[in-house]
Amino acid sequence: MKPLDVVAIGNALVDVLSHAQDSFLEGHRIPKGSMSLIDATMAEKLYATMGPAVQISGGSAANSIAGIASLGGKAGFIGKVSNDQLGDIFRHDITSLGVEFDTKSSRGGKPTGRCLVFVTPDAQRTMQTFLGSAGDVSPDDIDPDFIKRAQVTYLEGYLWDTPEAKKAYVKAAEIAHNAHRKTALTLSDKFCVDRHRETFVELVHGHIDILFANENEIIALYQARNFDEAVEAVRGKCDIAVLTRSEKGAVVVTPKDTVSVKAHPVRKVVDTTGAGDLFAAGFLFGLTHGKSHAECGRIAAICAAEVISHVGARPEQSLWALLGMKNSK
Amino acid sequence: MKPLDVVAIGNALVDVLSHAQDSFLEGHRIPKGSMSLIDATMAEKLYATMGPAVQISGGSAANSIAGIASLGGKAGFIGKVSNDQLGDIFRHDITSLGVEFDTKSSRGGKPTGRCLVFVTPDAQRTMQTFLGSAGDVSPDDIDPDFIKRAQVTYLEGYLWDTPEAKKAYVKAAEIAHNAHRKTALTLSDKFCVDRHRETFVELVHGHIDILFANENEIIALYQARNFDEAVEAVRGKCDIAVLTRSEKGAVVVTPKDTVSVKAHPVRKVVDTTGAGDLFAAGFLFGLTHGKSHAECGRIAAICAAEVISHVGARPEQSLWALLGMKNSK
Numbered sequence: 001m002k003p004l005d006v007v008a009i010g011n012a013l014v015d016v017l018s019h020a021q022d023s024f025l026e027g028h029r030i031p032k033g034s035m036s037l038i039d040a041t042m043a044e045k046l047y048a049t050m051g052p053a054v055q056i057s058g059g060s061a062a063n064s065i066a067g068i069a070s071l072g073g074k075a076g077f078i079g080k081v082s083n084d085q086l087g088d089i090f091r092h093d094i095t096s097l098g099v100e101f102d103t104k105s106s107r108g109g110k111p112t113g114r115c116l117v118f119v120t121p122d123a124q125r126t127m128q129t130f131l132g133s134a135g136d137v138s139p140d141d142i143d144p145d146f147i148k149r150a151q152v153t154y155l156e157g158y159l160w161d162t163p164e165a166k167k168a169y170v171k172a173a174e175i176a177h178n179a180h181r182k183t184a185l186t187l188s189d190k191f192c193v194d195r196h197r198e199t200f201v202e203l204v205h206g207h208i209d210i211l212f213a214n215e216n217e218i219i220a221l222y223q224a225r226n227f228d229e230a231v232e233a234v235r236g237k238c239d240i241a242v243l244t245r246s247e248k249g250a251v252v253v254t255p256k257d258t259v260s261v262k263a264h265p266v267r268k269v270v271d272t273t274g275a276g277d278l279f280a281a282g283f284l285f286g287l288t289h290g291k292s293h294a295e296c297g298r299i300a301a302i303c304a305a306e307v308i309s310h311v312g313a314r315p316e317q318s319l320w321a322l323l324g325m326k327n328s329k
Numbered sequence: 330m331k332p333l334d335v336v337a338i339g340n341a342l343v344d345v346l347s348h349a350q351d352s353f354l355e356g357h358r359i360p361k362g363s364m365s366l367i368d369a370t371m372a373e374k375l376y377a378t379m380g381p382a383v384q385i386s387g388g389s390a391a392n393s394i395a396g397i398a399s400l401g402g403k404a405g406f407i408g409k410v411s412n413d414q415l416g417d418i419f420r421h422d423i424t425s426l427g428v429e430f431d432t433k434s435s436r437g438g439k440p441t442g443r444c445l446v447f448v449t450p451d452a453q454r455t456m457q458t459f460l461g462s463a464g465d466v467s468p469d470d471i472d473p474d475f476i477k478r479a480q481v482t483y484l485e486g487y488l489w490d491t492p493e494a495k496k497a498y499v500k501a502a503e504i505a506h507n508a509h510r511k512t513a514l515t516l517s518d519k520f521c522v523d524r525h526r527e528t529f530v531e532l533v534h535g536h537i538d539i540l541f542a543n544e545n546e547i548i549a550l551y552q553a554r555n556f557d558e559a560v561e562a563v564r565g566k567c568d569i570a571v572l573t574r575s576e577k578g579a580v581v582v583t584p585k586d587t588v589s590v591k592a593h594p595v596r597k598v599v600d601t602t603g604a605g606d607l608f609a610a611g612f613l614f615g616l617t618h619g620k621s622h623a624e625c626g627r628i629a630a631i632c633a634a635e636v637i638s639h640v641g642a643r644p645e646q647s648l649w650a651l652l653g654m655k656n657s658k
Contacts, residue, residue, distance in 0.1 A: 019645075052395070052422040052643060055384035066381070085414040085440070093381040111414070314381060316348075 004100070005073040005288035006184075007150035009142075009169055010061025011134040011158055012079030012103075013113045014086045017273065017311055018053040020118035025126055032120065035127040035189045037161060043130035046116055055086075056312040057093035058115055059134070060188055061156040063274045063313045067281025067303055069097035070319040073288065076100040076150060078141055078168075082133040086112035093314070103141050106133045117273055119311065125273040131162070138164040139171045147172050148179040151288045152210065154280070157188030160196045160203075173207040182239075184210035186280055187217040194220055204238060210287070211241045212280045218243050231258070240293070242283055242300075244276060249301065252293040261297030264305035274313025278303040282319075299323060333429070334402040334617035335513075336479035338471075338498055339390025340463040340487055341408030341432075342442045343415045346602070346640055347382040349447035354455055361449065364456040364518045366490060372459035375445055384415075385641040386422035387444055388463070389517055390485040392603045392642045396610025396632055398426040399648040402617065405429040405479060407470055407497075411462040415441035422643070432470050435462045446602055448640065454602040460491070467493040468500045476501050477508040480617045481539065483609070486517030489525045489532075502536040511568075513539035515609055516546040523549055533567060539616070540570045541609045547572050560587065569622070571629075573608055578630065581622045590626030593634035603642025608633040611648075628652060 025032050028046065038046065057066075059079060068075045077094055081087030083105040090112060094101050113132035117125050137159065147153050153176040159165040173183045185208045187193050193200060200221060204211055211234065215227050218241070222233035227245070231253055234241040241253040252259040282303035286296030303319055310316050354361050357375065367375065386395075388408060397404045406423055410416030412434040419441060423430050442461035446454050466488065476482050482505045488494040502512045514537045516522050522529060529550060533540055540563065544556050547570070551562035556574070560582055563570040570582040581588040611632035615625030632648055639645050 047421060051425050052386065053418075054641065055418060057381065089382075089384060092376060096380050312383065 001145065001149050003074065004076050004150040006065065006068050006152045006154050006284050007076040007078065007146055008061035008065045008154040008156075009078045009137065009159065009172060010156040011059045011113060011129070011131065012062060012081045012090050013059040013115045013129065013134055014090055015056050015058030015115050015117050015273070015313060016047070016053045017056060017117045017119060017271070018051045020050065020120060022120055025118060025120070030118075030126055030128065032126050033124050034191050035129060035158065036191065038128050038130050040130060043114070043116065043128070046128055050116065050118070054311065055089065056314060057090050058117075058313050060158055060186065060277050061154055062094060063277035064154065064281040064284070065099055066094060066097055066314050067278045067319060068285050069099050070315045071281065071285040071299075071303070071323070072320045073285045076146055078103050078137065078146070080106055080133045080136045080141065082106050082110060082112045084111050086114060087133070100146075102143075103137075106136055109133065110136065119271045119273065123269040123272050123308070125271060135162040135165065137162070137168050139168045142168050142172045142175070144175045147175040148181065150176075150181060152182045152184050152284055154184040154284060156186050157192050157196070157200065160192065160200065170207065177207075182209040183207055184212065184284065186212040186276065187221060190216040190220045193217050197221065209239045210284075211238045212244070212276065212283070213241070214244045214246070214276060242280070244279055250279070250297055252297055254293070259293045259297065261294070261301055264301040266305045266309050269308050271311045272308050274307040275304045277313060278307040278315065330474065330478050332403065333405050333479040335394065335397050335481045335483050335613050336405040336407065336475055337390035337394045337483040337485075338407045338466065338488065338501060339485040340388045340442060340458070340460065341391060341410045341419050342388040342444045342458065342463055343419055344385050344387030344444045344446050344602070344642060345376070345382045346385060346446045346448060346600070347380045349379065349449060351449055354447060354449070359447075359455055359457065361455050362453050363520050364458060364487070365520065367457050367459050369459060372443070372445065372457070375457055379445065379447070383640065384418065385643060386419050387446075387642050389487055389515065389606050390483055391423060392606035393483065393610040393613070394428055395423060395426055395643045396607045396648060397614050398428045399644045400610065400614040400628075400632070400652070401649045402614045405475055407432050407466065407475070409435055409462045409465045409470065411435050411439060411441045413440050415443060416462070429475075432466075435465055438462065439465065448600045448602065452598045452601055452637070454600060464491040464494065466491070466497050468497045471497050471501045471504070473504045476504045477510065479505070479510060481511045481513050481613055483513040483613060485515050486521050486525070486529065489521065489529065499536065506536075511538040512536055513541065513613065515541040515605065516550060519545040519549045522546050526550060538568045539613075540567045541573070541605065541612070542570070543573045543575070543605060571609070571612055571626075573605060579608070579626055581626055583622070588622045588626065590623070590630055593630040595634045595638050598637050600640045601637050603636040604633045606642060607636040607644065
């Protein structure tokens with residue numbers, strides 16, 4: 001069995017990205033910077049009012065996996081598209097990067113999911129997601145051999161919104177741990193943490209080795225008063241907690257240590273969609289290639305900086321080339 | 330009947346844009362800078378070998394119409410999508426700009442057409458087009474009242490590849506002229522001119538008031554030895570010939586006059602897809618708003634400069650705002 005660095009389980013989505021004014025979000029009562037789930041009717045209604053858009057494959061964990069592949073890592077993905085044109089686009093884009101993606105498409109039911117992304121003039125992104133077939137990931141989609149091949153199995157918190165997907169993830173985590181592999185999770189979104197706080201705490205403390213969260217998410221998870229309190233709350237609950245703070249960089253928290261990571265400079269922040277996803281990509285790539293936590297953080301910061309310098313959440317440049325890693329692939 | 334500035338008839342396509350190396354084109358024996366028509370099988374084969382892509386509504390005349398709408402012009406479009414997801418994307422994007430687009434979608438037959446666009450490191454674009462339903466525009470799609478409402482009816486030369494679409498255009502041109510309206514054509518592509526030289530000459534001399542062509546296309550049309558010879562060949566054959574020469578600017582040729590237009594400076598040329606389309610948009614917007622030929626050329630050059638400064642053939646900025654035209658809308 002060919003070994004893999006990371007297998008991710010996540011929502012298979014196509015992003016529909018559009019520039020929008022703050023007043024557009026206010027008019028639709030959508031909190032800026034959030035991700036909300038919407039149904040097909042709302043998706044249609046909202047799409048009808050949004051401006052011209054660009055379609056790019058997305059999905060949080062899928063973006064991370066694309067990043068890992070772009071870094072030269074060996075990656076796999078589990079997620080559910082439908083047998084429609086958007087599903088073809090998602091499958092093409094992820095496999096064209098060399099990612100193994102063998103989850104069967106669903107047929108004749110819900111269409112492939114999409115995420116309406118509104119990029120405001122401050123480069124923030126606000127997301128309204130119609131899950132479609134993406135929400136239908138089930139334990140049947142978890143191939144034990146696929147999980148066992150990966151050093152790390154990585155999940156996005158967004159998947160915690162659908163019951164069958166939760167079961168799928170717990171199944172995958174158990175397979176991984178029985179095979180002496182690692183598991184990783186991103187909390188994804190503050191609102192997602194608020195929806196699932198108790199079960200997220202159980203998940204993190206019971207099943208997760210490597211946790212990714214931004215400042216707001218980790219504070220929300222522990223209902224801490226501030227970031228420092230949240231750092232101490234998570235310390236020791238999993239092997240590594242990687243906590244990002246936008247332009248303030250990140251900290252890597254282990255039971256005995258705290259490593260600070262600087263943000264990588266960006267000429268102009270164009271669209272923050274995918275910043276966290278690509279940070280996780282860089283970190284996991286480093287970790288599965290034997291790098292120190294400080295070096296993992298450095299790679300992560302470079303990947304995040306690349307993706308926020310253009311529209312869309314998938315890397316436009318070869319991240320491998322960007323790191324100047326010519327000799328050790 | 331609400332008057333319109335421009336109604337365009339063209340291929341309704343979704344662009345699938347990807348970065349590619351020159352070696353990719355060479356390996357597939359695709360001439361750089363060209364547009365070729367490919368069938369469904371070839372489209373699938375080529376798509377399978379291309380890298381991750383971005384999907385953006387395209388189509389030459391449709392891009393021009395999007396530009397005119399972005400300038401604040403009143404515009405309409407005739408073109409054929411299918412009732413599938415790509416068709417929904419095309420329809421959404423063009424109507425969200427305020428363009429009237431009422432051509433019925435085809436059902437159950439060919440899928441919506443797409444144009445695989447390969448952007449090489451020199452920012453040139455090479456296009457492989459699977460027409461799909463776009464090629465099924467027919468005289469039945471031409472609503473005489475729609476044509477009569479427009480000051481100018483505009484066609485892309487690419488449409489000349491399908492017999493029913495040719496009939497549709499001749500029908501539209503006759504309706505326009507009987508209503509004392511103008512007609513315009515872009516020659517689209519040197520290879521397209523080579524395929525249709527004789528009928529293009531007939532079309533231009535018999536039905537066209539305003540002709541758009543780049544240097545290579547106009548030389549090919551008249552099999553001229555050089556640009557100056559081509560300028561004299563076209564002079565007087567139609568009211569206005571607008572001949573573009575990339576960074577050398579453009580010339581506007583009328584029976585008695587030649588007006589030179591400078592190219593607008595661009596910080597960095599990222600992707601030339603849509604340069605000609607947006608030049609035509611700016612020129613036609615100016616013309617339908619009573620501007621001089623020199624001023625039309627100036628607006629055209631600004632629009633072309635905007636679209637080549639980013640990936641994709643549709644304007645990302647409000648062209649209206651870019652022109653600083655705040656008081657005269």
